[in-house]
Amino acid sequence: MSTSANNPLAIVSSAVQEHQNSPGGLLPLLHEIQAQLGYIPKDCVASIAAGMGLSRAEVHGVISFYHDFHDQPRGQTTIHLCRAEACQAMGARELEKHVKTRLGIDYGGTTADGRFSLEPVYCLGNCACSPSIRMGDDVFARVDAHRFDELLDNS
Amino acid sequence: MVKVFIPGDTTACAVGADEVAAEVALQAQKKGLEIEIIRNGSRGAFWLEPLLETEADTGRIAFGPMTTNAVAELFDAGFPAACEHPLKLGKVTDIAWLARQDRLTFIRAGITDPLSLKDYKELGGFEGLKNALDMSPAEIVEAVVQSGLRGRGGAAFPTGIKWRTVLNTPAEQKYIAANADEGDSGTFADRLLMEADPFQLIEGMTICAMAVGASEGFIYLRSEYPKALHTLKHAITEAKNANLLGDDIGGSGRRFHIQIRVGAGAYICGEETSMLESLEGKRGLVRFKPPLPAIEGLFGRPTVVNNVLTLAAVTTVLANGADHYRNYGTGRSRGTLTAQLAGNIRHGGLVEIPFGTSLRELVEQIGGGTITGRPVRAIQVGGPLGTYLPETRWDTPLDYESFADIGAMLGHGGIVVFDNSVDMLEQARFALEFCATESCGKCTPCRVGSVRGVELVDKIANQDQVTSNLELLEDLCETLDSGSLCAMGGLTPMPVRSAIKYFPQDFTRAAES
Numbered sequence: 207m208s209t210s211a212n213n214p215l216a217i218v219s220s221a222v223q224e225h226q227n228s229p230g231g232l233l234p235l236l237h238e239i240q241a242q243l244g245y246i247p248k249d250c251v252a253s254i255a256a257g258m259g260l261s262r263a264e265v266h267g268v269i270s271f272y273h274d275f276h277d278q279p280r281g282q283t284t285i286h287l288c289r290a291e292a293c294q295a296m297g298a299r300e301l302e303k304h305v306k307t308r309l310g311i312d313y314g315g316t317t318a319d320g321r322f323s324l325e326p327v328y329c330l331g332n333c334a335c336s337p338s339i340r341m342g343d344d345v346f347a348r349v350d351a352h353r354f355d356e357l358l359d360n361s
Numbered sequence: 362m363v364k365v366f367i368p369g370d371t372t373a374c375a376v377g378a379d380e381v382a383a384e385v386a387l388q389a390q391k392k393g394l395e396i397e398i399i400r401n402g403s404r405g406a407f408w409l410e411p412l413l414e415t416e417a418d419t420g421r422i423a424f425g426p427m428t429t430n431a432v433a434e435l436f437d438a439g440f441p442a443a444c445e446h447p448l449k450l451g452k453v454t455d456i457a458w459l460a461r462q463d464r465l466t467f468i469r470a471g472i473t474d475p476l477s478l479k480d481y482k483e484l485g486g487f488e489g490l491k492n493a494l495d496m497s498p499a500e501i502v503e504a505v506v507q508s509g510l511r512g513r514g515g516a517a518f519p520t521g522i523k524w525r526t527v528l529n530t531p532a533e534q535k536y537i538a539a540n541a542d543e544g545d546s547g548t549f550a551d552r553l554l555m556e557a558d559p560f561q562l563i564e565g566m567t568i569c570a571m572a573v574g575a576s577e578g579f580i581y582l583r584s585e586y587p588k589a590l591h592t593l594k595h596a597i598t599e600a601k602n603a604n605l606l607g608d609d610i611g612g613s614g615r616r617f618h619i620q621i622r623v624g625a626g627a628y629i630c631g632e633e634t635s636m637l638e639s640l641e642g643k644r645g646l647v648r649f650k651p652p653l654p655a656i657e658g659l660f661g662r663p664t665v666v667n668n669v670l671t672l673a674a675v676t677t678v679l680a681n682g683a684d685h686y687r688n689y690g691t692g693r694s695r696g697t698l699t700a701q702l703a704g705n706i707r708h709g710g711l712v713e714i715p716f717g718t719s720l721r722e723l724v725e726q727i728g729g730g731t732i733t734g735r736p737v738r739a740i741q742v743g744g745p746l747g748t749y750l751p752e753t754r755w756d757t758p759l760d761y762e763s764f765a766d767i768g769a770m771l772g773h774g775g776i777v778v779f780d781n782s783v784d785m786l787e788q789a790r791f792a793l794e795f796c797a798t799e800s801c802g803k804c805t806p807c808r809v810g811s812v813r814g815v816e817l818v819d820k821i822a823n824q825d826q827v828t829s830n831l832e833l834l835e836d837l838c839e840t841l842d843s844g845s846l847c848a849m850g851g852l853t854p855m856p857v858r859s860a861i862k863y864f865p866q867d868f869t870r871a872a873e874s
Contacts, residue, residue, distance in 0.1 A: 229660060230622070232642030237584075237623055264643075271644040271801075272625030274584055286585075290546030291741055294791070295704030295779045296732075328628055328745070328795065330585050331549040332372050333777070334407035334702060334709030343587040347375035 222257030281323035286340040292333035304351040366414040369400035378411040384432040402557020404471025405711030417443040423453040470557035489679030501572035507683035509695030514668030515772040526655040527573040530663040537578035542631040545744025547703035547775030551669040555589040559596035565672030570617040628799040691717035694760035704777035721755035735780035743772025746852035751863040785864035790818040792856035807850025
């Protein structure tokens with residue numbers, strides 16, 4: 207993931223070309239743009255819409271509907287904290303408090319140094335070894351406050 | 362060369378399997394031992410992960426749960442030979458937790474290299490498709506009808522009937538959509554299947570395509586499953602290279618292609634019509650039914666929408682016959698239940714057993730009770746929209762009808778255990794909060810009712826007119842139940858009402874104190 211791409215419009219344009227003939231290709235397109243830029247810049251919506259034969263409202267509607275898509279730059283690593291029932295049964299509510307305090311941010315926030323963003327997630331499919339968090343693409347099991355600090359310090 | 366197995370599954374890696382694998386490689390190198398490390402799928406005994414296995418003359422011998430620190434001493438004790446060690450579990454097939462299961466769908470999980478077609482075929486893979494290619498579409502559909510298989514995603518609709526509708530709806534283009542948007546908390550069976558035995562999903566979708574006359578298939582995979590995505594991508598490539606997908610499947614001249622589409626973090630997209638909208642590149646707004654997706658589904662074409670486990674189970678039906686499959690189970694719940702033991706549970710993981718086992722036996726005997734050692738207080742069955750069950754309901758047999766009779770549902774088989782520290786008011790509040798967060802917003806009861814519900818629970822928690830607010834909450838639940846467009850709003854009252862009904866003291870406690 208690069209947040210310093212020098213020409214977002216060029217990246218968007220080539221991604222649009224790749225997906226514009228694929229039926230229902232808007233989600234794969236948005237995933238690709240976000241993978242390359244780290245977010246989907248608002249000023250790219252018009253060119254996405256034009257390339258995909260959609261209105262700007264439709265594109266904006268899709269970006270805003272899905273929790274994964276962001277129209278603002280994110281931290282280098284996104285930490286997804288599972289809030290769902292299996293994790294609750296193993297102390298996710300306490301972990302949540304600790305994580306927010308430790309990072310000094312709430313859900314949707316990014317740390318001042320730009321290293322971490324925090325997002326809630328409702329299940330990582332790791333429910334037999336709760337509580338779970340995801341950092342980048344790695345899932346960690348049985349995370350308590352101590353383990354979280356360890357993961358943060360080692361990242 | 363001795364084969365050593367360490368799972369590459371998400372949960373196994375989340376508890377350190379990668380580190381164990383690296384340490385095993387290092388220690389073997391130090392001792393000058395030649396071993397082959399295979400990253401198998403997990404057997405689903407997650408409480409024993411990382412589960413290290415070595416191939417002995419008598420079968421595979423397991424050690425677990427492994428830690429990196431224990432690897433060196435294990436080698437000192439003689440590993441990879443089946444040496445003695447405190448973490449030795451013995452023959453893996455003799456581990457009681459696994460031995461008592463009836464593995465049909467998860468028969469290969471944890472045994473094979475997930476991406477080895479050779480392994481897959483050696484253990485019965487593609488037998489079902491081979492049989493299906495020699496059958497007429499109607500014969501395949503009839504076999505699925507006869508098997509009694511019902512949708513494993515949660516709604517439990519008879520699979521064969523759905524397929525028959527698609528088969529009998531004429532169209533130039535039909536689609537198969539595998540629902541891999543496994544969003545229910547406490548469930549991981551789809552994930553395990555896709556990571557441990559991905560060819561089975563591919564085979565099941567292909568059989569389905571042959572049955573209904575579809576040439577295109579989509580797997581709608583949630584973005585929370587990056588490992589499953591990686592495994593499926595490679596499996597699809599392997600299957601194409603082996604002509605098991607593509608324009609000439611197994612030399613039959615028939616074609617079927619599969620694309621993976623990744624979701625974007627919306628629980629509602631597990632609802633079938635919302636998923637279809639999402640596959641079309643739109644907001645995941647739920648559609649009105651009718652028309653049924655089987656008649657007007659993806660891009661307006663007849664579409665089979667089935668859960669991953671349903672499609673996987675079809676391979677067993679076609680390989681071993683409908684009678685073999687329907688011989689498992691009870692009443693109208695045929696075949697096996699893939700229960701997932703989760704939350705506060707000592708022996709958590711995937712348990713495939715015939716329908717009809719009691720919830721108590723599953724949680725207390727197979728699951729071993731809570732990991733905290735405290736008494737179990739509530740068990741939520743069937744995901745975040747499922748009922749919270751108190752001890753008086755735990756003797757209910759796990760089958761669709763018995764659960765419906767007690768106002769509950771099996772759903773996708775997720776079983777989340779809570780000990781006696783749980784606050785059921787908090788759980789009811791969460792159910793409504795979750796609904797508010799994940800509602801697609803199309804219908805008012807779900808969109809607005811969920812928000813109002815959270816406010817009511819907060820008032821009750823603050824001792825504000827508890828009796829009348831509980832009445833109001835019940836009214837609201839009735840509105841959600843009868844007025845919502847889909848199961849999201851329609852079933853949110855299940856956890857809320859059951860929490861109030863079975864654990865009333867958690868709601869009135871504030872008023873009494």
